[in-house]
């Protein structure tokens with residue numbers, strides 16, 4: 503198909519030639535990963551439009567958006583690296599187990615398309631509805647007086663824009679905010695915006711090899727309230743060995759390592775590591791990092807048998 507602009511006889515050299523034929527229009531510029539995300543948005547927009555013309559506007563909810571993303575991901579070549587299926591169950595339970603006391607917030611590291619951000623936002627919204635109906639949550643508390651209840655951090659601006667759009671579609675933008683940047687640079691902003699000990703839930707889903715550094719920054723800045731729940735995904739695939747070692751041996755954490763299947767992949771095993779932070783004064787001395795403990799003559803720490811944790 504060609505979209506050549508008709509040639510203008512007066513000034514031929516100045517006429518821009520817009521042609522898909524010569525591949526000017528983005529093809530080759532977008533990676534296949536981004537193209538798949540474009541297809542996801544197209545799927546969601548088309549399904550939304552279909553619902554609207556059928557008069558089902560009120561059925562477009564966060565749960566519906568999550569189901570549509572699941573449906574899209576089941577298509578051939580459309581798998582998405584999101585925490586769905588069994589992984590979502592653990593996350594959902596963790597959110598439900600943390601009370602929404604005033605001035606407590608939750609954070610996600612790695613938004614991607616906003617799938618878990620939507621799940622977390624919906625879980626919080628459900629708690630508001632329940633708490634407001636029972637009278638245990640005041641309406642003003644539910645909005646934290648203007649501040650968001652969940653912050654999701656994302657390094658890739660394209661992913662961040664998609665996540666914001668998905669949250670808008672799910673009508674959860676008043677609960678979840680997406681911040682663009684690297685987790686390590688954005689963590690200090692949590693202290694500025696929400697204050698010390700403001701976190702009661704953390705979902706780690708960025709890059710496994712940085713989990714332990716990001717966790718120690720949270721500890722150093724005193725951001726986690728005692729009993730803060732930390733759920734870390736993809737701990738075996740691609741893997742976060744130092745984080746698994748630290749959370750398992752440190753006396754500051756009560757940790758359970760769950761073995762489960764990857765989203766929509768019944769033959770691929772992965773771990774979600776769930777810890778409760780017991781507070782800065784918990785336990786005796788802090789154990790050194792594995793490479794410090796192994797020393798020069800010791801067994802290289804990389805050969806530490808992760809399955810013995």
Ligand SMILES: C[S@@+](CC[C@H](N)C(=O)[O-])C[C@H]1O[C@@H](n2cnc3c(N)ncnc32)[C@H](O)[C@@H]1O
Pocket residue numbers: 583584585586610611612613614615616617618619655656657658661683684685686707708709712
């Ligand atoms: C596995 S995906 C997150 C999936 C999402 N939590 C879900 O389940 O719907 C990982 C995301 O983390 C982002 N990411 C990786 N390293 C990061 C970092 N250091 N800071 C912020 N985002 C990061 C990636 O761009 C990617 O979008």
